[in-house]
Amino acid sequence: MPNNNIDIINVIETQLKDKVQIQLGQLGKAAIVTNNGLHRDTLKAMVEADEKTAISAITGLDLGANIGVYYHIRTSNAFLTIKAEVPKDNPKIQTITDIIPGSAFHEMEVADLLGVVFEGNPSPGRLVLPENWPEGVYPLRKDFKANEVKLSPPKEEAKLPDEVKLVKIIIGPQHPALLEPEKFAVTVDGETVTKVEPRIGYVHRGIEKASESRTYLQDVYLVERICGICNSIHACSFVETVEKILKTEVPPRAKYLRVVTLELNRLHSHLLTLGHAGLEIGYETLFQYFWRDREPIMDLIELTSGNRVYSSLMTVGGVRRDLKDSDIPKIKSTLSELRKKLPFYRQIYEDEPSIKARMKNVGVLKREDALKLCVVGPVARGSGVDIDVRKDEPYEAYGEIPFKEIVYTQGDTWARMNVRMDEVEESINIIEYAIDHLPTGPFRVKAPRVVPAGEAVNRVEAPRGELFYYVKSNGTAFPDRVKVRTPTFSNIPAFLKTAIGENIADIPPNFVSLDPCFSCTDR
Amino acid sequence: MIDFTLIFRILVFPGFTFILLLTLFCDWLERKLEARIQNRVGPMVAGPAGILQPLADFIKLLTKEDIVPRDAKKTIFKFAPLVAFTIMVFATCFLPIDGASVLSASGFNGDLIVILALVTIANFLLFLSGWASSNPYGAIGSARVLTQFLGYDIPLSLLALTPAFIAGSLSIAVIASSQIIPFIILAPWAFVLFIITMQAELEKDPFDIPHADSEVVGGLETEYTGGKLAFLHLTRDVQIVFGAALVVELFLGGPYGPVFFGFPVFWYSLWFVLKLLAIVIITEYISCVFARLRIDQVLSANWRVILPAAILSLMLTVALVTWIYPMVV
Numbered sequence: 001m002p003n004n005n006i007d008i009i010n011v012i013e014t015q016l017k018d019k020v021q022i023q024l025g026q027l028g029k030a031a032i033v034t035n036n037g038l039h040r041d042t043l044k045a046m047v048e049a050d051e052k053t054a055i056s057a058i059t060g061l062d063l064g065a066n067i068g069v070y071y072h073i074r075t076s077n078a079f080l081t082i083k084a085e086v087p088k089d090n091p092k093i094q095t096i097t098d099i100i101p102g103s104a105f106h107e108m109e110v111a112d113l114l115g116v117v118f119e120g121n122p123s124p125g126r127l128v129l130p131e132n133w134p135e136g137v138y139p140l141r142k143d144f145k146a147n148e149v150k151l152s153p154p155k156e157e158a159k160l161p162d163e164v165k166l167v168k169i170i171i172g173p174q175h176p177a178l179l180e181p182e183k184f185a186v187t188v189d190g191e192t193v194t195k196v197e198p199r200i201g202y203v204h205r206g207i208e209k210a211s212e213s214r215t216y217l218q219d220v221y222l223v224e225r226i227c228g229i230c231n232s233i234h235a236c237s238f239v240e241t242v243e244k245i246l247k248t249e250v251p252p253r254a255k256y257l258r259v260v261t262l263e264l265n266r267l268h269s270h271l272l273t274l275g276h277a278g279l280e281i282g283y284e285t286l287f288q289y290f291w292r293d294r295e296p297i298m299d300l301i302e303l304t305s306g307n308r309v310y311s312s313l314m315t316v317g318g319v320r321r322d323l324k325d326s327d328i329p330k331i332k333s334t335l336s337e338l339r340k341k342l343p344f345y346r347q348i349y350e351d352e353p354s355i356k357a358r359m360k361n362v363g364v365l366k367r368e369d370a371l372k373l374c375v376v377g378p379v380a381r382g383s384g385v386d387i388d389v390r391k392d393e394p395y396e397a398y399g400e401i402p403f404k405e406i407v408y409t410q411g412d413t414w415a416r417m418n419v420r421m422d423e424v425e426e427s428i429n430i431i432e433y434a435i436d437h438l439p440t441g442p443f444r445v446k447a448p449r450v451v452p453a454g455e456a457v458n459r460v461e462a463p464r465g466e467l468f469y470y471v472k473s474n475g476t477a478f479p480d481r482v483k484v485r486t487p488t489f490s491n492i493p494a495f496l497k498t499a500i501g502e503n504i505a506d507i508p509p510n511f512v513s514l515d516p517c518f519s520c521t522d523r
Numbered sequence: 524m525i526d527f528t529l530i531f532r533i534l535v536f537p538g539f540t541f542i543l544l545l546t547l548f549c550d551w552l553e554r555k556l557e558a559r560i561q562n563r564v565g566p567m568v569a570g571p572a573g574i575l576q577p578l579a580d581f582i583k584l585l586t587k588e589d590i591v592p593r594d595a596k597k598t599i600f601k602f603a604p605l606v607a608f609t610i611m612v613f614a615t616c617f618l619p620i621d622g623a624s625v626l627s628a629s630g631f632n633g634d635l636i637v638i639l640a641l642v643t644i645a646n647f648l649l650f651l652s653g654w655a656s657s658n659p660y661g662a663i664g665s666a667r668v669l670t671q672f673l674g675y676d677i678p679l680s681l682l683a684l685t686p687a688f689i690a691g692s693l694s695i696a697v698i699a700s701s702q703i704i705p706f707i708i709l710a711p712w713a714f715v716l717f718i719i720t721m722q723a724e725l726e727k728d729p730f731d732i733p734h735a736d737s738e739v740v741g742g743l744e745t746e747y748t749g750g751k752l753a754f755l756h757l758t759r760d761v762q763i764v765f766g767a768a769l770v771v772e773l774f775l776g777g778p779y780g781p782v783f784f785g786f787p788v789f790w791y792s793l794w795f796v797l798k799l800l801a802i803v804i805i806t807e808y809i810s811c812v813f814a815r816l817r818i819d820q821v822l823s824a825n826w827r828v829i830l831p832a833a834i835l836s837l838m839l840t841v842a843l844v845t846w847i848y849p850m851v852v
Contacts (some may be wrong), residue, residue: 169659188663191663282731283815284557284561285560354813357814358816359815469700503819504663504739507738
């Protein structure tokens with residue numbers, strides 16, 4: 001059994017005494033200030049002490065003369081930040097991909113947007129910016145001027161010889177298996193996949209940069225637009241982060257109302273994916289059934305927030321709208337209707353022979369690989385890694401609500417889908433419990449518009465996994481830096497690993513079992 | 524002297540026009556049925572209950588721009604869909620629909636073999652049409668068509684021999700007319716296997732691997748537009764009607780039915796169409812309640828299960844017909 005009681009701070013203190021500076025209580029459990037490449041030693045010490053050490057995100061930020069590179073690390077029982085700085089005129093830092101393989105994408109993003117060179121990263125190159133973006137222009141630096149960017153004309157793609165063209169299948173940016181534009185160049189040998197090359201960034205909207213020029217209140221609605229499906233979790237995470245800097249205490253009723261909204265969001269997101277998986281394996285009947293039963297949940301979101309998709313319910317200091325007592329019977333009856341249908345769906349996902357044939361032993365992600373690649377959410381839980389922010393670091397009212405953490409150990413597509421299937425039921429339980437135990441009192445407190453200088457990190461459990469926010473304020477009404485790391489960004493490496501050696505036909509079910517959301521990934 | 528009856532039989536009934544209308548009707552029935560099973564309404568605008576929707580779709584496709592890709596093998600790309608369609612309609616003409624086949628004199632002892640061969644050619648033309656489009660999705664889709672149908676063609680022929688053996692003839696007309704007791708009762712195991720094999724041969728779920736849009740986009744149809752696409756779709760629909768009609772002729776007693784008086788052509792056609800629709804409903808139902816299998820799963824199922832079962836079925840039939848049934852009947 002993994003030891004969950006490791007005191008990671010103690011480990012670092014004993015191993016790297018006097019070399020690093022530990023600031024307790026900042027940016028998670030502690031911020032560890034390192035320099036001269038000591039971030040690698042710190043990480044090594046953490047990985048050796050705790051097998052569940054994984055990278056949550058790498059935040060790059062412009063600190064004036066220097067560029068800050070913050071490694072946000074989660075361990076089995078703590079969340080820490082390793083701070084490093086590099087000079088702006090020579091922004092070079094050693095890679096950590098050899099210690100934590102899952103950090104490759106994170107490093108590439110920082111390299112793209114801030115120009116930090118990660119020495120030793122195995123796959124340098126563009127990740128989010130277009131190929132014809134000019135060299136030496138980095139959008140997230142403060143001296144960046146958008147109207148001075150001159151794109152070079154797009155390069156003609158080299159014409160491939162016939163024998164190459166027939167074995168290289170391009171999935172995306174427009175493809176029926178993907179609902180959003182991303183590109184995966186898949187090389188096949190007959191029907192077997194031998195290589196997958198990803199290219200994300202097709203719908204990069206620069207929301208992180210745009211939020212720096214808007215007030216905190218405007219940003220709540222901006223970050224909500226990062227993802228259409230899990231919108232309220234983005235807004236919730238952002239306001240929680242701001243509340244941490246403001247040290248605002250949210251009234252208990254608001255916490256419960258937030259939980260109701262978040263779980264409704266999870267419900268409709270999971271139902272969407274469970275149905276979508278049916279579509280990907282040619283089971284259209286299943287798809288139609290799930291989406292039919294998802295519709296009442298959408299109605300509930302409209303009932304509780306006034307909007308069908310973008311709930312716009314979260315605000316700094318609480319929620320914007322109270323739940324009327326007269327609406328509660330409707331919520332309860334809708335949920336119990338859905339609960340009645342669940343055994344049928346569970347039976348289909350567990351026992352239906354053609355589903356089993358297509359999902360069992362497809363895209364197997366072993367526990368070791370899941371830990372190495374730092375996957376999050378149902379993907380990790382399907383591989384036997386029990387991480388769920390709602391349990392590990394309860395936010396809002398989750399600490400007071402009883403619910404089960406669903407973990408399957410098979411690690412295949414079937415397990416990942418069944419994690420979601422079981423979580424649907426848990427979500428219904430959580431909503432019913434929250435409504436039954438709804439505290440009375442105010443549903444919001446007034447929060448100041450101007451946020452004092454400070455910084456905070458926050459993690460929440462989105463339907464697709466751990467969602468990470470970092471906000472740095474500078475004493476004005478505008479944030480200095482907002483960093484978002486969405487769950488799909490962490491989960492794509494899992495797909496790249498598991499697709500190799502499998503059939504082309506396994507790509508769609510394997511892929512949809514990650515519940516990919518590329519609008520999230522691109523931001 | 525021109526034989527107007529013959530021209531009428533070829534062009535109108537039971538020839539081209541009738542087969543075309545039946546195809547469009549079956550397409551509508553399938554779509555409506557699938558929609559109802561999936562809790563949708565299906566086509567409902569064109570005509571009463573949307574019955575004209577397949578025709579409207581066909582005409583719409585004919586009006587669309589017709590593009591031939593620069594790298595395509597142009598001749599094959601252009602003509603393969605048309606020839607495949609023609610061959611499928613031609614094969615259907617051998618089936619006795621109103622008591623006799625379309626060309627009354629064309630039926631001969633052994634036409635069962637001819638139509639099975641024609642289906643093979645039509646499938647091969649479909650493969651060529653995708654291959655000629657020089658598109659990776661088209662190439663993979665076509666390769667899948669070929670792989671799948673190479674596997675299922677042998678069991679299909681073996682299973683088609685079961686009714687031929689009971690009837691003691693390779694002529695479809697004789698097989699149909701000798702079914703005083705329909706062969707579905709005499710050899711139900713062969714009927715079940717035949718339906719499954721047919722499902723694979725017609726590329727319907729759970730065997731619609733060549734058309735898996737989430738894997739190979741449009742499969743062999745990817746590069747097709749306009750009129751050629753319309754004919755590819757129509758070929759597929761005719762294939763489904765042909766498959767159902769073949770089952771009717773081989774196992775359900777063809778156009779012969781229990782109620783029969785007065786105008787014979789009417790009753791023959793009525794029984795034929797009713798039985799055909801029943802088969803279409805069964806196959807559509809099967810395709811609605813299963814997910815699509817993977818090509819390797821389908822192939823291993825074919826060589827390990829369907830082929831031995833088809834041989835066993837033939838052996839069982841031979842044994843029963845030779846020694847058991849003469850004692851009973």
